[in-house]
Amino acid sequence: MIKLSKAQKGKFLANLRKFSLVFLAALFGQLALGVSLKQSIPFALAILWGALVDFYKKAK
Numbered sequence: 001m002i003k004l005s006k007a008q009k010g011k012f013l014a015n016l017r018k019f020s021l022v023f024l025a026a027l028f029g030q031l032a033l034g035v036s037l038k039q040s041i042p043f044a045l046a047i048l049w050g051a052l053v054d055f056y057k058k059a060k
Contacts, residue, residue, distance in 0.1 A: 008058045015054050023047040 004012065024047060030040050 002059045012058045020051045
């Protein structure tokens with residue numbers, strides 16, 4: 001299991017707030033405007049990928 005120090009957790013959560021939550025808001029905005037979930041999946045995967053990459057960068 002990957003363990004992060006308190007400082008690393010803080011940096012990860014700050015990046016999550018700055019970037020991932022903004023993209024999630026855009027994703028839900030797309031869905032609210034009528035874009036199908038099937039068309040939004042690549043966008044959602046990019047959001048998830050960015051969050052995972054940031055997490056593993058902080059873990060190293």
